[in-house]
Every structure is written in structure tokens, then in C-alpha cells.
Amino acid sequence: MIVGVLKETAEHERRVALTPEVTDQLIKQGLNVWVEKDAGLASNFLDQHYKDSGAKVVSGRNEILTQTDILLTIQTPSNEELKKLKKGTILICFLWALQHPELVEELKELEISSLGMDAIPRISRAQNMDALSSMSSIAGYKSALIAANELDKYLPMMMTAAGTIPPSKALVLGAGVAGLQAIATCKRLGSVVEAFDIRPEVKEQVESLGAKFVEVELGEEDTQTEGGYAKELDKSKQDLQREAIHKHAKKSDIIITTALIPGRPAPLLITEQMVKDMAPGSVIVDIAAENGGNCELTEAGKTVIKHDVKIVGPVNLPSRLSHHASKLYSKNMYALLNLLIKEGKADFDFEDEILLKTTITHQGKTISPMLK
Structure with a gap:
């Protein structure tokens, strides 16, 4: 599976979704990680740091969007970017689905499996994934x-x-x-x-x-x-x-x-x-x-x-401490991926409370009970 990481383009956003440290851990688990050029620059993670961790640094944003299996971001990509993703792509980021019902409909129509980092349930087993608390x-x-x-x-x-x-x-x-x-x-x-x-x-x-x-x-x-x-x-x-x-x-x-x-x-x-x-x-x-x-x-x-x-x-106060904010977010993301990925494949086990509540859309359907 290819895990893609985009450079954030939203105003005031200086964080990156994945740090070189966590990139190294994902690669050791058999995943391929593609990182857009200069994605970590604003957080003082250089392209060379990602190369040293085993990631592929990609100059073209479209290459990541069209070929990635799991896309990791902080902010939700634009509608134009979402349309470039393959059907079945897994998107993990802050989605704020309750505030953006039109986004949920778009993700369902595009058959993108989306997980909201803002939807992690506040239970003890999910503490290491709780990006809202970290930020x-x-x-x-x-x-x-x-x-x-x-x-x-x-x-x-x-x-x-x-x-x-x-x-x-x-x-x-x-x-x-x-x-x-x-x-x-x-x-x-x-x-x-x-x-x-x-x-x-x-x-x-x-x-x-x-x-x-x-x-x-x-x-x-x-x-x-x-x-x-x-x-x-x-x-x-x-x-x-x-x-x-x-x-x-x-x-x-x-x-x-x-x-x-x-x-x-x-x-x-x-x-x-x-x-x-x-x-x-x-x-x-x-x-x-x-x-x-x-x-x-x-x-x-x-x-x-x-x-x-x-x-x-x-x-966007967390972006003012972008280096440590990125480190914490990346570790939250890694903990969630460890729950989702089994033997190199995504396993959407909705018997698990964390995956049930965090998954906003999957296979063209709304999943999280908070939206029903």
C-alpha cells in the first residue's frame, strides 16, 4: 500500500501529517510512503530527513493524489483534489463532518473511505490517537x-x-x-x-x-x-x-x-x-x-x-508550534493506522468502537453514528 503525505496549502497551516520518525516506522511495517516535496519544510522536517527514513519524495502533487492508497493530511483536501483520488482511497485528516454535511455527501459519491481525526472517541483505549487533545x-x-x-x-x-x-x-x-x-x-x-x-x-x-x-x-x-x-x-x-x-x-x-x-x-x-x-x-x-x-x-x-x-x-494556534504539533499529530495518526492496517491491508472492523465512530464514510455509505 502507498501512503501519501501532502504539503498543506491552507492559510496559517504550517504542520505536516507525518514526520520522518513515524515514516520510518510505517516503512518497517511494509508500507510505502510518498511525501510531497517540501511537505515538512514549514515544520523544520526537511526532504532529506524523509529520504533518510526511506520515503519517496515526490515533486508532483497529482502523482500522490492519483496513486496513493491512504492519504494523510491535516486539513481536508479541496474538492478538485478529492476528485483525483481513486475509488476506495482512504483519507485520514480533520474532516469536521458535523459542520460540513456537503463534504460527507461528496466523499460518499466519490466512494472515498474517510476517517476524521476530530471524531476519535474520548475513551481510554483511544487516548494515543486523540489528535484533538494533542492540538x-x-x-x-x-x-x-x-x-x-x-x-x-x-x-x-x-x-x-x-x-x-x-x-x-x-x-x-x-x-x-x-x-x-x-x-x-x-x-x-x-x-x-x-x-x-x-x-x-x-x-x-x-x-x-x-x-x-x-x-x-x-x-x-x-x-x-x-x-x-x-x-x-x-x-x-x-x-x-x-x-x-x-x-x-x-x-x-x-x-x-x-x-x-x-x-x-x-x-x-x-x-x-x-x-x-x-x-x-x-x-x-x-x-x-x-x-x-x-x-x-x-x-x-x-x-x-x-x-x-x-x-x-x-x-490555528497549533501551527504556531508546528514542529511539536506535527510530531504529536503524526504519532496520533500512527496509532490509528496500527488499528486500521492488518497484515498490510485496511481492515474496517466496525465491531471496534474507535473505527466505527471515526470512520465517516466507507464504500459510499455514512458510517459514524454521530452523523445518523
Whole structure:
């Protein structure tokens, strides 16, 4: 089987789907790996590194598209590129099938077997395949560094001859993988950290990182999905949530927002009135910017100043640490391939929960139950 790796062409994308280290492991298992020329250059993996691992470096993109049996990418290829794939080609990448039903129909029509790296179930057996968690960890880390860089204050307490500077106060909204990493990084940088999440289950994790957990009484409502994600609240509970956030936002120098709901726009957590009530010079870093943002005033891909508060709306944060992001994604991909490939052939065993939920389309049919 030929495993093909494309150079990513999407704006802001600097990662590569397969690193030379993992390429070497796949080749030792009897697979052929073709890598498009300069595919890893933006992540500081050179063509020579791939050649040394045993891969074939291909100059023509079309050669990979038309001859590959398994295509590995980060972002979904364009419709024109998908049409060049052979029937039965296996495509593995971030598909976001819930948000793009038209893509699912296209993949079915083309009879492409597609697996979504964003659809890996959050179960213990799939942890080493969980690309969303890998990328979220990087995004959370980078968001704290961006906040520290944009803030015109020290983060840690500083004792100087001129007097003592108190530590900055950070508020992290959402205590999933990204939020926990943002908490840990802000704490390491010396700030006083508070964190909010609608799931009371995460309180212990937040406190174990040295942050204070902001609690809101939401009654007996179940606030967590089967996969461990936060659920969307009804309007009355949303109002309670925003009231609590407003109180803590007023005294925060930094707010990092990380709240996402799978398949839905990001929930609104920071209103314009909250921004108005923050101290001048405060910073909001909205990780959810690409999905509409958790702050009412966020502009995706831009840094804006509104009511004397700096609001950063970064897109594709993992690509800013493209070397390590590629390494983690590649290892996630390798773990999934090890489950899928048996004796040199793809084995779509839908008795396996991971393959069932991750496979979006196969043989012209929709497979993943999340789409049914």
C-alpha cells in the first residue's frame, strides 16, 4: 500500500501529517510512503530527513493524489483534489463532518473511505490517537504565552528596590485539555489563576494545578456529554453563568477563553458589557475565535482594542508550534493506522468502537453514528 503525505496549502497551516520518525516506522511495517516535496519544510522536517527514513519524495502533487492508497493530511483536501483520488482511497485528516454535511455527501459519491481525526472517541483505549487533545494542549500553552506577551504587566509578583509588584490575575474559561494547559502555563509564569467550567467534575483537576475553581450553582442539570465535552446550557443557566463570569472578569488582567461545543458555534461567555467593565490594558485571548468566539467582540485572525481592552482572536494556534504539533499529530495518526492496517491491508472492523465512530464514510455509505 502507498501512503501519501501532502504539503498543506491552507492559510496559517504550517504542520505536516507525518514526520520522518513515524515514516520510518510505517516503512518497517511494509508500507510505502510518498511525501510531497517540501511537505515538512514549514515544520523544520526537511526532504532529506524523509529520504533518510526511506520515503519517496515526490515533486508532483497529482502523482500522490492519483496513486496513493491512504492519504494523510491535516486539513481536508479541496474538492478538485478529492476528485483525483481513486475509488476506495482512504483519507485520514480533520474532516469536521458535523459542520460540513456537503463534504460527507461528496466523499460518499466519490466512494472515498474517510476517517476524521476530530471524531476519535474520548475513551481510554483511544487516548494515543486523540489528535484533538494533542492540538488543544498546544493551543492552551500558546494562548498563555500570547496573553503574557500582550499584557503590559508582569505576570509574577516582583519584589524590587522600587517596591513590590503584585502578580497578575488570570481567568481561564473552560477546563478541558486547552484550558488546563492554559491554567498550568499561567501558573508557571507566576500569575494568580481562577478557572470556570460548567462541569463540576473538573474542579479537582483545576485545583490540582494551583488554580481556584469558580463555582456556579446550576442545579442537577447534566452538564457533560458522553464524550466528556461540555453541554450547551439553556438560557436561564447561561445567564447565571455569565453573571458569575462578569464578577470575576472585572478583576482579571488576563482572560483566556477555550469553550467549544462539538458541532455547534462556540458559546458566548464574554459580552461587550463585561469587556467595558474590565480594567484598561487587560487582555482577552479567545481560542474559540475560529468557531465564532467566546467573546462578543472577537475578530478571528485579528487583535483588536475595544473599550481599552486588547482582544486577540488567534486562528490555528497549533501551527504556531508546528514542529511539536506535527510530531504529536503524526504519532496520533500512527496509532490509528496500527488499528486500521492488518497484515498490510485496511481492515474496517466496525465491531471496534474507535473505527466505527471515526470512520465517516466507507464504500459510499455514512458510517459514524454521530452523523445518523
